[in-house]
Amino acid sequence: MLRLIVLGALLSPQAVGLIAPLTSVGGETDIGNLVSHVTLLEQMLQKLQTEQTSTASQLVSTQSQLKTTTDELTAVKTELHAAQTELGVAKFQLSKLPTSIELNDLVAKLNNTASAINATNQDLASIKQTVAGMAQNNAVVAFEVRLSTHIRPALTSIIKFDDVRYNQGGGFNVTTGVFTAPVAGTYILWANMIAYDYSDYLGISLYKGSEKIARAWGENPASDKNEDDTLILTTVYLDVGDQTWYVRESGTAQIEGYSYSGYGGALIQAHS
Template identity: 25%
Template sequence: MFEAVFRLCIFLPYISGLILPLTKSDGTADLTSILSHITLLEQTVDTLHNDTNRLQIDLRTTNERLQLTQADLNITRQELQTSRTDLQVTRTDLNITRQELQTSRTEIQATKVDLQHTQTDLQTTKKDLQTAQTDLMTKGLQLKHLNSVSETSAVAFQVFVSSSYNVTSLDPVVYDSIIYDTGSGYNTTTGMFTAPVNGTYMFWIQLGILLQRFPPSTSIKQSGKTIGSGWAAYSSSEGAVSATCVSHLQKDEEVWVQFEQFRGDIPITVTVRSGSYVGDAISFITGHLLQQFCLIHPNFIGLQFLQ
């Protein structure tokens, strides 16, 4: 539209200039000029008509675009209104969330305080539990030792040789048959008595032996040391030897009977008899606990027995 007006403004001076000199100098009409001007005017009108059509098409296109733009604008306005509504709802929700967050913070702070109190109570309870466990352990040890005393204070045994056999002075005499054994201290395979508890013990032995060229010395050994001994007394081809001793033993310490070597360094072999002619057993060893020792331990409340 603006383009057509602009062209018209340009052509008007020419049109006016073309229309005015349409006569000759003598005043007669100049037909050739008139025809030329008419042709030019027709061309100008055609151009204006084409420009007008083009402007109308552009106007319709612009109107259509404007309508579309208006529709898009309405949609955008609706969307904007919806967004504003959503924003308002979001702001409301945000305020509610802030309030809930503040409430949660207050509750968390209260929970922290309660947790601190709980931790303090737990530490106190833990200390009380440790104290109770210590007391329980102490009482358990007391009970264990009291039970141990009741079970082990009656340590006693008596065993005999069931079959005659030869034994050298390098080995313990083995009494292979048990008459009585409380405390399970005597081993009928090795001939060793092992003290089950600390205490003072008494041992008595009797051995029936066959006649030897040299009467053997018989010893009661404690961990390799002699704590009692006796010499054989003979009647015809048979002899008997006995010995008695009392000694303090530590727990697990061993006691056994052994013949001594001749002159201290010559091994001998002795026949140990199992019974008399009437069938009674004559080779015995007997032992029992006289007293179990105990002490007051500085780290233990009550009696703690030496074991």
């Protein structure tokens, strides 16, 4: 009976109405109906508890979603504030930009400056060319090499002397016996090679690349007992990189050393 009273106190008025009529006309309680109604009330109570739990869970979820939404709203407000700040800065910067008229003036000034720079570059190029031409015209190219000991070069071989006395411009290569023109121009080339052996002779030729441009012949007859000079003196135009050398063409006589024999050349006039 106490249980019913407690249930009645906890349930809604509609639920209490279900229990109140469960008595007979004589005032006695109908146990069977009472049990059925109690069971029904327990089911209703369990359902209410379940709904309450579900409602509580939904409330927690809703609160979580509300917090997330609040955080997102705060972030959006922060971004909006930053955007407003950037917009203010952009407006300020735009207010400082020159007008279209000022921009046109600036472009015109830049074009004028570019034209002036181009003209200056052309002047500099012309000056450089002039200076280069002056330097070339004033270039000093000359070499002289002598022979320290007697040699007997083989036929058709390049004659190589070993005692370099002068090599301004660095055109002569003592190892190969070849002179390479470092400057284009007119050169004078000479050679004085003495046939040392008696009753023998020496024939030499001067080559410019594959072209033979000069030759000489000297003899030392036994009856004369004097050495004979084999002389070459010529002028030739050499372009930059052209090469010249002397070759033994004939005879078996030695070439006298001890600086009696020598050859060389010099730039007379440079050509631009």
